[in-house]
Amino acid sequence: MGLLPFFAFLTLFLFVPAGGVFIDALRTENGGWSLEAMGEAFSGQNFQAFKYSVKFSAIAALVGVVFGTLLAYAAATISRPRWLRSLIASFSGVAANMGGLPLAFAFITLLGARAGVFTNILKFFGIDIYDKGFGLGNTWGLVTVYAYFNIPLMVLITLPAIDGLKASWREACANLGGTTFTYWRRVGLPVLTPSLLGGFLLLFANSFAAYATARILTDNSMIVSLRIGFFLGGDVAIGDDAVGYALAAWMIIIMVISMSLYWVVRKRAERWRS
């Protein structure tokens, strides 16, 4: 019974609001129930928004997985200055939580159209990235900014897994005549796969749910989290109120699916770590 306050708290401040979203998404104006709003929130323009957001979050996650794994591998390999590894680990801990406003503003000063230092350096060498369609609010701009917290998050996930690769496996592979390529193809990557897949799912959910950073960089209502924000602020006409809440309901459903998959995969990833 000592758990009562905890569950009461969780019910009041998590389950009631989350349930409220679903109830308002399913209720019609005259008090009946209907799936119409849920359907409308997942078709036409709204469906395009979901498609774009899922695609964009998947790209952002993939970039995070690739570079995060490379960084974790480098951190695990380089042993010479001993503090380097712990520096990377603690920096990752900080940067993985560094979403939000300051990050968005920092990237405006680096890659912004006018204020960006790097933009102007490239322009000096005759490359105008904005002429080529780059923008901080576009897919690749946001992917670049999100990489700032996705890469460190991936490092935190894969560093233990890479440490779990035993030197003896590499030696065994070499003794059996395998090359470095054989080792990664047959041993390293298969062992790391659950961790990489889990990292991808977590980074996907992370990018899909992000709001504050994108809010500063763009008004693009194709990003589902911003679309919901505009609806809640009354800035954009999506249709009925129910459709707006149905958008949030679909967002929760997608998050539940990807996080559930993450936990399934994580169970497998832990197998090699004992």
Next chain:
Amino acid sequence: MMPGSSIGQMEINAAIADELLNTAPVGYVPPSAGKPRTRWARVFPALVLLLHALFFLAPLLTLARYSLQNVPAFLLGRETLFKKWSLKPLTMAFDHPSFGPALKLSLQLAVGTVAVTLLLLVPTAIWVHLRVPKARAMVEFFTVLPYMIPAIALVAGIIVIKPHARWFLNSDFSLIPFYVVLSLPFTYRSIDAGLRAIDLKTLVDASRSLGRGWAGTVLKVVIPNLRTSMISVSFLTAAVVIGEFTIADTLLKETLPRFQATFVGREPQAGYALNLLALLATTALFLLLSVLTRKRNPKRKTFEHRSAQLAAKGDLSS
């Protein structure tokens, strides 16, 4: 052992080694073969590190430059690089009449969220460990559920229930319980790990059999042992609350991040400088945290520390 025999052993070893090398099969590779040894394998990690260092430092440096140097980026060049630097923009935001109230509200929310988090989770976690250890996995599952509800969806839910609880949600402090929920996934896990590292049952049994009541046991025995994880929970939660934008912005609560966002529109340079300060403050908070939580352990080798070490070891081997 006699020196002679040891030399003899060495000779035998050398002979065996010699024979091994000369009679090894053609495909034999020394055991070190799989380790990275080509030049590329040594340069590659360094290159990866260098590129990442550039990527992670560049935005911070340009943010600092924009905040402290009043020269437009397109005019940057050899002559202007060292001109018009000033620390003044850093403090300009402090003079704005809305800054004080926003900072105050954010700090109050941070303190409130930390207090509610500790008051709710420490007793819950202790209860789970002592009374219903079987429920631990279940409780942990519930604490990670907020991961599945993005902040923007939670706000949608808050707006849904608002007509039914206007008296509560109109207050600025109504954000506190939602921030507690938002940080639940990492706060509960940290307290849970702290409890797992000590032999809670033995400590509590010992204290109880020596005549302390429940309140005294928790306050004088359990809490001091949980200090490290409680400190880290407090710092992380405070950092999350002070930087939270989504919920506060949508519900129009005038917190510090909302001020940061609007002030940039009014005074770009000072606004960016304020964001730089926010970033530095958060980083400082994390650094302080790692100092605070690291210092204690190696110095104090008290009973509880050693039992914690033993418990941790048992945890690893099981």
